[in-house]
Amino acid sequence: xxxxxxxxxxxxxxxxxxxxxxxxxxxxxxxxxxxxxxxxxxxxxxxxxxxxxxxxxxxxxxxxxxxxxxxxxxxxxxxxxxxxxxxxxxxxxxxxxxxxxxxxxxxxxxxxxxxxxxxxxxxxxxxxxxxxxxxxxxxxxxxxxxxxxxxxxxxxxxxxxxxxxxxxxxxxxxxxxxxxxxxxxxxxxxxxxxxxxxxxxxxxxxxxxxxxxxxxxxxxxxxxxxxx
Numbered sequence: 525x526x527x528x529x530x531x532x533x534x535x536x537x538x539x540x541x542x543x544x545x546x547x548x549x550x551x552x553x554x555x556x557x558x559x560x561x562x563x564x565x566x567x568x569x570x571x572x573x574x575x576x577x578x579x580x581x582x583x584x585x586x587x588x589x590x591x592x593x594x595x596x597x598x599x600x601x602x603x604x605x606x607x608x609x610x611x612x613x614x615x616x617x618x619x620x621x622x623x624x625x626x627x628x629x630x631x632x633x634x635x636x637x638x639x640x641x642x643x644x645x646x647x648x649x650x651x652x653x654x655x656x657x658x659x660x661x662x663x664x665x666x667x668x669x670x671x672x673x674x675x676x677x678x679x680x681x682x683x684x685x686x687x688x689x690x691x692x693x694x695x696x697x698x699x700x701x702x703x704x705x706x707x708x709x710x711x712x713x714x715x716x717x718x719x720x721x722x723x724x725x726x727x728x729x730x731x732x733x734x735x736x737x738x739x740x741x742x743x744x745x746x747x748x749x750x751x752x
Contacts, residue, residue, distance in 0.1 A: 533597060541597035549585055550605030553578065558609030565617040571610055575669050578606035579676040580694065599677050608645070615644045 533539070557574040565571040582602035586594045620637055623629040659665055679689065715728030 539595045539597060540593065541595070542601055543598060545586075545591060546598050546601045546605075549582070550602045553581055553585070553602065553606040554609040556609075557606050558613045561610045561613040562617050565613060566621075571614045571617075573607075573669060574610035575603065575607040575673050576676065579603040579673040582606065583676060583679075596677050603673060603677065611648065612641050612645055615648075616641050 557578060561571040561574060579599070582599045586599055586602065616637060620632070620640065624632070660667075713728055715726070717724060717726050719725070
């Protein structure tokens with residue numbers, strides 16, 4: 525949305541959204557995102573959000589391969605399909621292995637796992653439809669990840685300086701991550717432990733560009749929820 529309650533694309537506009545190329549690219553990109561998150565989740569016990577990478581990849585693929593008359597709604601559809609893989613992967617890898625641990629399954633049941641993922645996805649979609657108006661329209665929660673995805677898609681739609689800024693941001697983030705993780709040029713975390721009056725205290729900070737970006741999007745005034 526371009527404003528607080530103003531849609532970027534007017535409701536009466538009739539532009540392409542769910543096309544053949546969107547379905548093909550969305551399914552392929554979703555498969556890649558799902559496989560990556562499933563591997564990461566089983567390896568380290570957590571998944572990473574795929575929404576923003578999916579938005580960037582959607583924009584780069586549809587714009588980079590010079591598809592004709594690409595619309596922002598097509599980009600949004602690809603991003604949504606690709607990012608859904610993260611949720612399905614998390615739903616499977618955090619529940620199905622428990623069946624192996626407690627001995628109900630002796631091996632992975634592929635058909636049953638597939639049905640669990642399909643039914644879980646449908647159930648999540650149904651709840652999303654029911655709760656959308658409350659959380660998005662009435663409460664107008666900030667959803668920093670959604671705001672970031674919107675900015676990526678709008679920048680791709682406008683092109684020019686906005687698109688160049690996204691490419692620079694990708695290069696800077698990749699370079700920082702590579703230097704920290706691969707070459708250990710600096711510590712990813714700053715932390716320490718001290719003792720006072722027989723009590724030990726711990727304090728730490730995570731030097732993360734992702735967290736810094738989320739903080740910028742959320743802003744100081746939205747740092748907490750105000751309960752009635």
